Amino acid sequence: AQTVTQSQPEMSVQEAETVTLSCTYDTSENNYYLFWYKQPPSRQMILVIRQEAYKQQNATENRFSVNFQKAAKSFSLKISDSQLGDTAMYFCAFGGNQGAQKLVFGQGTRLTINP
Amino acid sequence: DAGITQSPRHKVTETGTPVTLRCHQTENHRYMYWYRQDPGHGLRLIHYSYGVKDTDKGEVSDGYSVSRSKTEDFLLTLESATSSQTSVYFCAISDRGEGYTFGSGTRLTVV
Structure with a gap:
């Protein structure tokens, strides 16, 4: 079974800084997809970025x-x-x-951007 | 997202009562999913569907059942609600490889 681990429960940075959120996963599959989702206080789940494992180039979105x-x-x-x-x-x-794409999620990282 | 709606948005119910949450999509996606979100656990899969009347269990399916009689509707039923089922429930739809589109979630409180 696949597992996803996010080792940073909380992070906080100043506005305009660069921040990196970590994620590791475990799988025996060779072809798969990875995603980052954002959940603001509104509770809506928003797709941020998507990576296909067979593509070596790192995905970017703005x-x-x-x-x-x-x-x-x-x-x-x-x-x-x-x-x-x-x-x-x-x-x-x-x-x-393969088949239905049953996503396995990490525990989440709470990111706060300070003014 | 207008292509997927969940109802109700909030619900408070008593222990032992049946509860049904509804998910409706207008995207004609084949796959539909129910997840629950709890602090420290992220989102965990309850049940999913890969077609009309075709469903299967996820990681945390005990105490839940689902039905999909039409492509656009996917119902999640708690036959006898317990306090451990207090959670935020998300429905999602997908085409393979594209990631999910999520509903806005249902906050269920079992008292």
């Missing part, structure tokens, strides 16, 4: 980028030029490549 290390089973999220609106819970998730 200020958000990932460092995907397949051999190390590591998938960290970097937020550049952080903004107050980035304050949220962030979840790392693993998804298989």
